[in-house]
Amino acid sequence: MGGNDKLVTLGGLADPLFFSAPIDTGEVQFEMLRRYLNSMLRIRLAERRLAEARRDGLVGGPVHLGVGQEAIAVGVSAALRNSDRVFGGHRSHSHVLALGSNVHGLFAEVLGKETGLSRGMGGSMHLWDQPRGFYGSVPIVAGTVPLAVGAGIAAKLQNSGDVAVAYFGDGAVEEGVVHESLNLARVSRAPVLFVVENNLFASHMHISLRQPSDSTARFALANNIPHHVVDGNDVVAVAAAAQALVSGARRGEGPGFLEAVTFRWYGHVDWREDIDVGVHRSLEELNDWRRRDPVRRLEEGMVAAGCWSADQTVELTEQINSEISVAWEQALADPYPDPEAILDRVYAAAGG
Amino acid sequence: MEGRTTHTYGTAILSAFEYLLENYPRVFVIGQGLWSPWYVGSSMTDLDKKFGVERIIDTPVSESACTGAAVGAALAGMMPIVVHPRMDFMLYATDAVVNQAAKWSHMVGGQAHPGVTIRAIINRGGEQGAQHSQALHSWFAHVPGLRVVMPATVADARDLLVASVLCKDPVMYIDDRWLYDQTDDLPPIVESDLRLEGPKCLAEGTQLSIVAAGHATRLALDARDELARQGYSAEVIDVRVLNPFDPERIVQSVLKTGRLLVVDGGWRNSGFSAEILASVVERVSPNAMKIPARRITLPDAPAPTSRVLEKAYYPTSDTVARSALDMLSRS
Ligand SMILES: Cc1ncc(C[n+]2csc(CCOP(=O)(O)OP(=O)(O)O)c2C)c(N)n1
Numbered sequence: 001m002g003g004n005d006k007l008v009t010l011g012g013l014a015d016p017l018f019f020s021a022p023i024d025t026g027e028v029q030f031e032m033l034r035r036y037l038n039s040m041l042r043i044r045l046a047e048r049r050l051a052e053a054r055r056d057g058l059v060g061g062p063v064h065l066g067v068g069q070e071a072i073a074v075g076v077s078a079a080l081r082n083s084d085r086v087f088g089g090h091r092s093h094s095h096v097l098a099l100g101s102n103v104h105g106l107f108a109e110v111l112g113k114e115t116g117l118s119r120g121m122g123g124s125m126h127l128w129d130q131p132r133g134f135y136g137s138v139p140i141v142a143g144t145v146p147l148a149v150g151a152g153i154a155a156k157l158q159n160s161g162d163v164a165v166a167y168f169g170d171g172a173v174e175e176g177v178v179h180e181s182l183n184l185a186r187v188s189r190a191p192v193l194f195v196v197e198n199n200l201f202a203s204h205m206h207i208s209l210r211q212p213s214d215s216t217a218r219f220a221l222a223n224n225i226p227h228h229v230v231d232g233n234d235v236v237a238v239a240a241a242a243q244a245l246v247s248g249a250r251r252g253e254g255p256g257f258l259e260a261v262t263f264r265w266y267g268h269v270d271w272r273e274d275i276d277v278g279v280h281r282s283l284e285e286l287n288d289w290r291r292r293d294p295v296r297r298l299e300e301g302m303v304a305a306g307c308w309s310a311d312q313t314v315e316l317t318e319q320i321n322s323e324i325s326v327a328w329e330q331a332l333a334d335p336y337p338d339p340e341a342i343l344d345r346v347y348a349a350a351g352g
Numbered sequence: 353m354e355g356r357t358t359h360t361y362g363t364a365i366l367s368a369f370e371y372l373l374e375n376y377p378r379v380f381v382i383g384q385g386l387w388s389p390w391y392v393g394s395s396m397t398d399l400d401k402k403f404g405v406e407r408i409i410d411t412p413v414s415e416s417a418c419t420g421a422a423v424g425a426a427l428a429g430m431m432p433i434v435v436h437p438r439m440d441f442m443l444y445a446t447d448a449v450v451n452q453a454a455k456w457s458h459m460v461g462g463q464a465h466p467g468v469t470i471r472a473i474i475n476r477g478g479e480q481g482a483q484h485s486q487a488l489h490s491w492f493a494h495v496p497g498l499r500v501v502m503p504a505t506v507a508d509a510r511d512l513l514v515a516s517v518l519c520k521d522p523v524m525y526i527d528d529r530w531l532y533d534q535t536d537d538l539p540p541i542v543e544s545d546l547r548l549e550g551p552k553c554l555a556e557g558t559q560l561s562i563v564a565a566g567h568a569t570r571l572a573l574d575a576r577d578e579l580a581r582q583g584y585s586a587e588v589i590d591v592r593v594l595n596p597f598d599p600e601r602i603v604q605s606v607l608k609t610g611r612l613l614v615v616d617g618g619w620r621n622s623g624f625s626a627e628i629l630a631s632v633v634e635r636v637s638p639n640a641m642k643i644p645a646r647r648i649t650l651p652d653a654p655a656p657t658s659r660v661l662e663k664a665y666y667p668t669s670d671t672v673a674r675s676a677l678d679m680l681s682r683s
């Protein structure tokens with residue numbers, strides 16, 4: 001049988017022993033690189049803070065952390081504007097922060113405070129910041145993928161030139177609704193960027209136990225959707241691919257599909273690194289993937305390009321950490337929603 | 353006691369799985385997390401190791417296909433159990449349950465019956481919010497052709513699962529993570545015919561009938577203890593089987609006590625609590641009631657995440673006891 005000849009696979013992209021060198025920053029301007037680094041560090045340090053707080057019992061609900069995956073949201077967001085429509089899932093802290101949401105709003109939401117992004121009603125798994133283009137994230141796997149298609153169709157009807165973005169995981173691709181969405185977006189030429197953060201796992205299961213190929217881009221191929229498969233821990237590569245696909249979508253060419261290969265450093269949920277309940281990953285594999293650290297590789301790429309020094313990273317880290325501490329203390333001190341919110345927020349207010 | 357084994361609600365479920373898999377080669381289990389079942393407490397530990405990964409099938413994140421496949425396997429002679437670690441996740445599978453499994457027998461003139469068991473787990477609290485909390489038993493109990501059971505006790509957790517799987521019809525078996533730590537000493541398994549199971553009196557009383565299902569039954573039992581401390585006698589009826597629903601035992605109880613308090617872990621509007629009330633209204637004369645019936649449900653709102661809102665959202669045994677005391681003191 002020659003059926004496998006055409007099987008799309010990730011090859012070296014899924015092997016942590018490759019792609020660990022400093023990032024080639026190419027033609028990218030220093031100011032842009034600095035912004036990437038700033039944004040990625042901010043996301044990482046904010047999530048580290050949440051991990052500690054969850055471990056210490058200060059956070060009551062589950063947190064799905066994306067430490068190790070920061071380059072994807074930061075690279076994609078570089079191609080976006082505030083009027084675009086971004087949707088996420090259960091692991092979406094990075095998606096909202098990369099759009100410029102403030103850390104305090106995220107922290108307050110995770111703590112269930114009235115000042116949070118969703119006014120304390122949603123917690124970590126239900127984030128919202130529409131003024132910055134974040135239309136919402138939810139934990140039903142693949143739940144927002146068709147919503148993004150609809151937001152794309154709306155942009156087309158509105159002639160706004162905006163695009164919609166659906167972030168989802170390699171596991172989400174196993175839900176039928178993703179395939180309906182890809183097909184629908186293609187036939188309706190909806191300006192949608194499908195972003196698969198392929199971290200090779202869906203909770204405890206490696207992709208080899210769930211799918212016949214480790215590359216989800218085969219479904220873009222099947223639906224005739226332009227696609228790129230990139231090292232998701234290379235922010236420059238992610239940004240370039242996202243830019244190309246988003247430009248096409250803005251020009252009316254329809255959807256694009258970006259598969260960004262990565263790895264999460266924490267277990268499926270909460271703060272444990274690899275011994276998380278149910279997650280069968282070896283410490284060895286995790287350590288190999290840490291060598292593909294998107295933050296360190298960007299930093300080293302910038303140093304190699306002669307526009308950055310390790311001391312500056314230390315300084316930047318301290319600065320972000322102190323901002324994060326202020327945001328955290330503030331969020332802890334903020335009030336909870338009034339219990340009347342339970343019934344008051346079910347429907348639009350009278351006259352709304 | 354001789355021949356008895358101490359179980360939690362969780363290990364009682366596990367023992368039902370083991371019994372079924374050992375005694376019925378046609379049984380297999382399919383669902384997410386089965387090779388690492390931390391998601392479902394102690395209720396499925398090591399089944400893959402004991403019975404092999406061919407019969408204990410962990411799956412892609414594909415609720416719709418897995419449930420449909422279980423229905424098809426049932427039509428082809430197997431006795432599948434499909435496991436949904438959270439009821440919210442199985443909404444992708446509603447077509448397989450509602451349009452296919454529940455309709456099949458009737459559509460083909462009663463000649464074929466997909467005897468699939470759909471285990472749906474209610475798992476809420478812990479600041480998880482609107483999509484990780486739902487108790488949708490009322491929805492599914494609305495569908496003719498689908499049997500719906502909700503075990504409240506350790507014994508029922510085991511025995512109703514066995515009965516569900518042995519039943520020729522599609523059954524939705526709904527267990528609740530908030531019940532997993534209860535313990536009891538159980539006698540060896542005796543197979544029962546699900547068609548003969550129905551509401552049961554768990555504790556007798558004379559002044560008030562409290563009717564509930566699943567975790568709400570636990571609240572009712574705890575409230576009954578509190579009422580007893582205050583000198584009142586309440587009877588607790590556990591619904592157990594929501595569809596097909598036989599209200600006879602509930603009616604008997606209400607005729608005796610003249611007071612009815614319904615407790616349900618779902619929402620109020622069009623919820624199962626309304627079905628219980630309606631079935632009593634249809635059969636008991638208003639003159640026999642000492643005070644209008646009441647119900648305790650969730651507020652008609654999605655589950656919030658914030659801990660203070662969660663506290664306000666979920667009724668407790670205290671909520672039940674207070675309402676019961678109010679009814680008793682007014683009549
Ligand atoms: C419909 C549905 N099914 C199952 C789950 C449980 N669940 C939560 S996250 C997850 C794995 C998702 O994997 P992937 O899409 O790869 O995202 P990742 O966690 O790797 O970021 C599962 C199975 C869910 N939340 N929703």
Ligand SMILES: [Mg+2]
Nearest residue numbers: 169170199201
């Ligand atoms: Mg994944």
